[in-house]
Amino acid sequence: MRRLPSLIALRFFEETARHLSFNRAARTLCVTQGAVSRQIKALEESLKVKLFERDHKGIRLTPAGAVLMPCVSGAFDLIERGTRQLDGAMHRERLVVCLPPTFATQWLSSRLNALAVGLPGVELSLRTQPNDACHCAIRFGREALAQGYSELLMTERHALVGAATLEGQDIAPLLDRLPALHVLHDDIRLDLWPNWLAAARLPQRFADDGIEFSSLEQAIHAARRGVGLAVVDLNMIADELADGVLVKMSEVEVIGPYAYWLDVPERHVESRHVSALAAWLLSEVAGTRPHYA
Numbered sequence: 226m227r228r229l230p231s232l233i234a235l236r237f238f239e240e241t242a243r244h245l246s247f248n249r250a251a252r253t254l255c256v257t258q259g260a261v262s263r264q265i266k267a268l269e270e271s272l273k274v275k276l277f278e279r280d281h282k283g284i285r286l287t288p289a290g291a292v293l294m295p296c297v298s299g300a301f302d303l304i305e306r307g308t309r310q311l312d313g314a315m316h317r318e319r320l321v322v323c324l325p326p327t328f329a330t331q332w333l334s335s336r337l338n339a340l341a342v343g344l345p346g347v348e349l350s351l352r353t354q355p356n357d358a359c360h361c362a363i364r365f366g367r368e369a370l371a372q373g374y375s376e377l378l379m380t381e382r383h384a385l386v387g388a389a390t391l392e393g394q395d396i397a398p399l400l401d402r403l404p405a406l407h408v409l410h411d412d413i414r415l416d417l418w419p420n421w422l423a424a425a426r427l428p429q430r431f432a433d434d435g436i437e438f439s440s441l442e443q444a445i446h447a448a449r450r451g452v453g454l455a456v457v458d459l460n461m462i463a464d465e466l467a468d469g470v471l472v473k474m475s476e477v478e479v480i481g482p483y484a485y486w487l488d489v490p491e492r493h494v495e496s497r498h499v500s501a502l503a504a505w506l507l508s509e510v511a512g513t514r515p516h517y518a
Contacts, residue, residue: 234268235297237261238276242294244335245284248467253338281389283470320498321350324363327441328485329353331461336509343505347498361489361499363506367482374489376503378510382459383421383479388451392472399474400427404453405435406444417456425477445471460485 240250241261251258269276276290286294324333329351333340340349355362369375391399407414418432436453438444445462448455449470457471459478465471487506493499 230268230271231264234264234271236301237264238268238290239294239297239301241265241277241284242286242290243298245286246464246468247284249335249464252335252464255339255342281469283468318346318498319348319350320344320502321352321359322361322363322502323352323355323359325365325485326353327461328363328365330442331445332463335464339509340502340505344498344501347501360493360496361487361502364486364488365483366486367484369486370488373491374487374494374503376487376507378485378487378506379460380481380484381479383417383456384459384477385421385425385454385474386457386459386462386466386471387448387454387474389469389472390451391454391474394474396425396475397427399454400431405432406447406453406455407432407435407437408441408444409437409439420479421456421477424479425475 237250237254237260240253241247244250244253247258247261247265251261254261265276272289272293274289275287276293277284278287333351337349352359363378364370369377385396387399387403405418408417409415414437418435419429422429422432436447438447441457441461444455445457445465447453448457449465454474456479459466459473462471466473487503489496489499489503
């Protein structure tokens with residue numbers, strides 16, 4: 226007889242080790258963060274070894290956890306390949322979704338497992354470049370399209386954020402000391418910093434210098450490392466804020482004018498898979514959308 230730890234606990238361990246975040250693991254597994262913590266604790270007690278180190282910066286694998294992770298992942302990969310072979314004879318319909326890279330990596334990636342559960346029997350194909358094969362698209366823009374179906378998902382909410390170690394410090398000295406982290410579009414700085422400084426009634430000189438990045442993801446990573454401060458759409462860093470690796474440095478927010486929209490061309494409006502995706506997206510957004518006073 227095999228003497229194995231709980232497979233559920235091992236699955237929770239793998240997802241937590243993959244994300245190095247209890248919160249993201251919980252999202253992926255469609256459970257609460259407390260459930261993840263309890264399973265990890267039970268696994269550590271069963272193995273009589275500590276698998277994660279926890280501090281104010283987050284969590285990281287212990288040497289024992291680093292040894293266990295590839296073994297567990299390899300075992301689950303083997304099981305997945307076997308079950309997929311059984312599914313080979315089943316017909317799966319493809320759903321092609323076009324979406325911006327930032328939305329894909331910062332918002333959707335941690336929810337893909339939940340999406341797969343919400344769309345059983347669907348082979349999902351994500352594209353970052355629109356084309357005729359797309360059944361629907363998530364678009365970054367100011368307003369709904371005139372034709373087809375166009376639904377507002379979320380409006381941008383820009384705020385000043387920084388590493389957790391900076392929390393509670395005065396803004397002006399930080400802005401003097403740390404570089405502003407800028408995001409470029411077509412080699413031109415986006416107006417994130419000037420707009421936020423104007424709303425906060427702070428001098429525009431704070432945005433004069435700094436470090437430029439070709440993508441929002443790069444700026445977010447630098448902010449997490451304490452390199453500087455960034456003005457970021459809060460919708461795109463919900464996981465980082467929940468994990469405490471990024472914090473809001475001010476309550477000032479700039480709302481809009483851009484937003485994310487779900488667009489469906491007329492030829493696919495009646496598609497049941499597109500309708501299921503739309504319902505799932507709206508449900509997810511409603512679960513994370515803030516309530517304004």
